Amino acid sequence: MPVRMLHLADLHLGYAAPFLPASLAGAWREERDRRLEHAVGWALQQPRRPDLVVVAGDLFDRPDPEPALAWRTMAALRRLVDAGLAVVTVSGGHDEWTDPSSVYRRYGCEWPGLLIREPDPSAFGPLLVGGEKVYLYGAAFTGGWRPASRPITQLPPRSAREGIHVGLFHARLTGLSAGMPEAGPASDRALWIDGAALAGAGYDYVALGCVHRYLTISLGRTLAVYPGPVDGRSFDDPGTGHYVVVDLQEGEPPRLRREAVPVRPLLSVSIRAGVQGLSSARTIASHLQARLGAVRPVLRLVLTGDGEVGAALDAGELKALLAPACFYLEIEDRTCPVDERRLASLASREDALGRLAASALETWREKGSADRLPVLQDAWRLAAGALEDALP
Numbered sequence: 001m002p003v004r005m006l007h008l009a010d011l012h013l014g015y016a017a018p019f020l021p022a023s024l025a026g027a028w029r030e031e032r033d034r035r036l037e038h039a040v041g042w043a044l045q046q047p048r049r050p051d052l053v054v055v056a057g058d059l060f061d062r063p064d065p066e067p068a069l070a071w072r073t074m075a076a077l078r079r080l081v082d083a084g085l086a087v088v089t090v091s092g093g094h095d096e097w098t099d100p101s102s103v104y105r106r107y108g109c110e111w112p113g114l115l116i117r118e119p120d121p122s123a124f125g126p127l128l129v130g131g132e133k134v135y136l137y138g139a140a141f142t143g144g145w146r147p148a149s150r151p152i153t154q155l156p157p158r159s160a161r162e163g164i165h166v167g168l169f170h171a172r173l174t175g176l177s178a179g180m181p182e183a184g185p186a187s188d189r190a191l192w193i194d195g196a197a198l199a200g201a202g203y204d205y206v207a208l209g210c211v212h213r214y215l216t217i218s219l220g221r222t223l224a225v226y227p228g229p230v231d232g233r234s235f236d237d238p239g240t241g242h243y244v245v246v247d248l249q250e251g252e253p254p255r256l257r258r259e260a261v262p263v264r265p266l267l268s269v270s271i272r273a274g275v276q277g278l279s280s281a282r283t284i285a286s287h288l289q290a291r292l293g294a295v296r297p298v299l300r301l302v303l304t305g306d307g308e309v310g311a312a313l314d315a316g317e318l319k320a321l322l323a324p325a326c327f328y329l330e331i332e333d334r335t336c337p338v339d340e341r342r343l344a345s346l347a348s349r350e351d352a353l354g355r356l357a358a359s360a361l362e363t364w365r366e367k368g369s370a371d372r373l374p375v376l377q378d379a380w381r382l383a384a385g386a387l388e389d390a391l392p
C-alpha cells in the first residue's frame with residue numbers, strides 16, 4: 001500500500017484583505033480562516049484517507065496570529081493525530097520563529113504531530129505511517145539565520161534504509177534552468193536551496209511551500225512540488241482551489257493528484273466594450289452573470305473600449321446590475337470616449353481642445369504605443385473633462 005500524503009502550504013490563515021471594505025473584510029477572513037479545518041474534515045472523510053499531512057510553511061499569515069485562531073488551528077491538527085494520521089509542520093517566512101511572540105514558541109510544546117524547529121536541514125524519523133517507514137528531511141525557516149545570497153548546498157543525504165524519503169521546506173530553489181518564477185521583493189523570507197544539491201540528496205518527494213502557485217519540478221529521481229495556496233489573498237495571488245495529494249510507494253515514482261474544493265474565487269476579468277455584442281451595461285452584466293453562476297466571487301472587472309461604444313457604456317449601471325452576483329465587485333473603468341477618428345476630427349479645432357486632441361492623436365498613432373494607450377486614455381478623460389466646461 002502506498003503512503004498517501006496531503007501536502008498543504010501557504011494557507012496564510014489570519015490574512016486580512018486590505019482591498020475589501022470593512023463591512024466585508026471580516027466575513028471574508030472568517031471564511032478563509034476555515035481552510036485548515038475544512039482540509040482536516042475533507043481528509044478524514046475520504047474513503048481512502050491520507051496517512052500523513054504535511055504543512056510546508058506560511059500556515060499563518062504572521063508569526064503571532066490571534067490566540068483563538070492558533071487554538072482552532074491546533075485543534076484541527078489534533079483531530080488528525082487523534083484519528084491516527086501523522087502530521088508534520090515547518091514554519092515559513094510569514095510565520096517564522098524569531099519573533100518573540102511566535103505562535104510556535106508559545107504553543108510549540110503542545111503543537112500536534114512533529115513540529116520541525118531546526119534552522120539547518122536535518123533528518124527526522126522514521127515515522128511509522130500506514131505500515132511504512134517515512135524518513136523526513138526538513139528545516140524551519142528562521143529569519144536572519146542565513147541570507148538568500150548563500151543558498152543551502154548541504155542537505156542530509158537520503159538514508160540508505162528502506163522506506164519513503166520526504167523533504168519538507170519553505171524554500172525557493174536556485175540554479176534551475178527553468179521552472180522557478182522570479183523572486184519577489186520579500187526574497188529573503190524563505191530558505192534558498194541549490195537545486196543540484198536537492199537533486200543530489202536523492203529524496204523521493206520534496207514538499208515545498210513559498211511559491212504561490214501549483215508547480216512541479218523534476219530533479220533526477222526526486223519530484224519537488226509547490227501545491228500553492230488553496231485560497232487567494234488578492235487578484236494577483238488568486239489561489240489554486242485544489243488540495244494536492246500524493247501517493248508514495250517505495251521504488252515507484254510519486255503519483256500526484258489535485259482535488260478541486262469549493263473556494264470563494266478571486267477573479268480578474270477584462271472586457272472590451274463592443275466586442276462580441278458586449279456593448280451595453282445590460283449585455284455585459286448578463287454575460288458575466290451566466291459565467292459566474294452561484295459562487296459570488298470577489299471580482300475585479302476592467303472595462304475598456306474606445307469611441308462611441310466606450311462613451312456609451314455606463315459603469316455605474318453595470319455595477320448596480322452585477323453587484324448582487326458578487327461577494328465584492330470592483331470596476332475599473334478604462335473606457336475612453338474618443339478613438340482615432342474622433343481625435344482626428346477634434347484636432348482641426350483651433351482651441352485648447354484641438355491642441356490636446358492633436359497631441360493625443362500623435363501618441364495614438366505612434367508605433368508600439370499600445371501599452372501607453374491606457375495612460376493616454378486616462379489623460380484624455382481628465383484633460384478633456386476639465387476643458388469641457390470651459391469651451392463652447
Ligand SMILES: [Mn+2]
Pocket residue numbers: 010012058092094210212
Ligand atoms: Mn506564502
